[in-house]
Amino acid sequence: MSPDLTVVVVDDHPLLRSGVVETLNAADGVQVVGEGGSADDAVATVRAKEPDVLVLDLGIPGGGLTAARRIVEAGLDTRIAVLTASEDEQQLEDALKLGVRAYLLKGVSASELVDVVRRVARDEVYVTPALAARRLIDKS
Numbered sequence: 001m002s003p004d005l006t007v008v009v010v011d012d013h014p015l016l017r018s019g020v021v022e023t024l025n026a027a028d029g030v031q032v033v034g035e036g037g038s039a040d041d042a043v044a045t046v047r048a049k050e051p052d053v054l055v056l057d058l059g060i061p062g063g064g065l066t067a068a069r070r071i072v073e074a075g076l077d078t079r080i081a082v083l084t085a086s087e088d089e090q091q092l093e094d095a096l097k098l099g100v101r102a103y104l105l106k107g108v109s110a111s112e113l114v115d116v117v118r119r120v121a122r123d124e125v126y127v128t129p130a131l132a133a134r135r136l137i138d139k140s
Helices: 014-026 039-049 064-073 089-098 110-121 129-137
Strands: 006-010 030-036 055-056 080-083 102-105
Touching: 006 014, 006 039, 006 110, 014 030, 014 110, 030 039, 030 110, 039 055, 039 064, 055 110, 064 080, 064 089, 080 089, 080 110, 089 102, 089 129, 102 110, 102 129
Parallel strands: 006 030, 006 055, 055 080, 080 102
Antiparallel strands: none
C-alpha cells in the first residue's frame, strides 16, 4: 500500500533530521522517502523521489533558500515547508516570495509539524503564529 503523502527531509543536523523523519514516518499515511543535509542533497533528492512535500532547513550548506529557488525554477511540483531556527523577517519574506508554503520554527511540536506538512500538501500556507503576528503588527 502506498502512502497518502511522501516527504523528503533536509537538515544538516543529523540528530534533528532523524527526529523529524521518525515523527513524520510515525504519522498515518505519511512516508519519508528521502533525506539529506545540503542544498545539493535537497535538489537531487526532490528530483529523484518527486515527494509531495520537502521539509527544508534554511541553514544547510549551500543555503536553504538557494535550494528552494532551484527547486521552484526547475518546475518541480514538490511543495516546500521551511523548518528553521531563524526568525529573520527578511528570510521569511524571501521564502514566501519564492513560493515556500510554510515557515515553521524548530520549537514546533511533533503533532503541529505533521499537521502543517499535511496542510502544505493540500497547498495551504502556514507561518508560525508568532512570526505572522509580528509581520502584521510591523506593517500596521
